[in-house]
Amino acid sequence: MKDHESGEIVCMSCGYVVITKLTDQGPEWRAFDAEQLKKRARAGAPTTFTIHDKGLSTTIDWHDRDIHGQRFPQGQKAQIYRLRKWQRRIRVSDATERNLAFALSEISKISNNLNLPKNIIETASVTYRKAVKERLIRGRTIQGITAGAIYVACRQCGVTRTLEDISQASPANKKEIARSYRFLVKELEYFIKPVKPGQYVTKFCNQLAMQGNVEELAHKILFVASELRLTSGRGPTCIAAAVSYIASKLTGERKTQREIAEIAQVTEVTIRNRYKELAEHLQFKVYL
DNA sequence: AAGACGAAAGTGGTTGA
DNA sequence: TCAACAACTTTCGTCTT
Numbered sequence: 001m002k003d004h005e006s007g008e009i010v011c012m013s014c015g016y017v018v019i020t021k022l023t024d025q026g027p028e029w030r031a032f033d034a035e036q037l038k039k040r041a042r043a044g045a046p047t048t049f050t051i052h053d054k055g056l057s058t059t060i061d062w063h064d065r066d067i068h069g070q071r072f073p074q075g076q077k078a079q080i081y082r083l084r085k086w087q088r089r090i091r092v093s094d095a096t097e098r099n100l101a102f103a104l105s106e107i108s109k110i111s112n113n114l115n116l117p118k119n120i121i122e123t124a125s126v127t128y129r130k131a132v133k134e135r136l137i138r139g140r141t142i143q144g145i146t147a148g149a150i151y152v153a154c155r156q157c158g159v160t161r162t163l164e165d166i167s168q169a170s171p172a173n174k175k176e177i178a179r180s181y182r183f184l185v186k187e188l189e190y191f192i193k194p195v196k197p198g199q200y201v202t203k204f205c206n207q208l209a210m211q212g213n214v215e216e217l218a219h220k221i222l223f224v225a226s227e228l229r230l231t232s233g234r235g236p237t238c239i240a241a242a243v244s245y246i247a248s249k250l251t252g253e254r255k256t257q258r259e260i261a262e263i264a265q266v267t268e269v270t271i272r273n274r275y276k277e278l279a280e281h282l283q284f285k286v287y288l
Numbered sequence: 289a290a291g292a293c294g295a296a297a298g299t300g301g302t303t304g305a
Numbered sequence: 306t307c308a309a310c311a312a313c314t315t316t317c318g319t320c321t322t
Contacts, residue, residue: 256291267314
């Protein structure tokens, strides 16, 4: 899917960023009269939630020259120096601002590590801002909350990243991220849909480099399984792993349990257990 | 010899008193 | 706050391809 807002082509089911630098092919605004010109004029970069002051602040450059390139006289130079100093101080002034600046850079860092699309960064930043506003950060680590916010964003945007994935790129551990995730969801009253095994099926099949028809079959099996209520109460990754395994077996594109287990981050035993359960209730030959 | 299978004990998180 | 509980993991011996 093309996402012109973030300038990326992103697979919506697995969050894989195909191309990151996409030229804006959308139409330039055209103005036909003065009024339209006023409305449609572009003024600088779009605002973003990723920079602590939304990218709206001004900086005074460090050249001691005026617009004509002339050096300032001695008195004015001192004045400009003082201006610059206060500008800096105001920009990242109090503790909360500094905190926010640090947190947002942390969010960008982690997201970039995980190759997450820009809209995830934006969404996570918004969540973090809300958390700050509601005074939820007190007594918690910035790392924990930022990682939690990213996980929230992934879940909201349907990008399948596990807690494990995120904890790899964050200084916070899995447990802490899970805790702050639950905390954020509860306090900010977010409603987040549970992940469907289908999303993982897509992800796993891609990571296993399997043919399209295998994935298709896996989804079919999954559908029948969920119809038979074999999926509730089970971990979505476990179901997806088992279904992928069955599909690979049926199509002859064999993958070992271990291979799948590694990608799905579950154990072979669990895949076997799910596999056994499914095998008891489904006649696989129907699909062949 | 690698992979699949399964029993049994262990782990971490949720639930309900 | 604590114990019961279900899902999942770890470990390890055995069977199958």
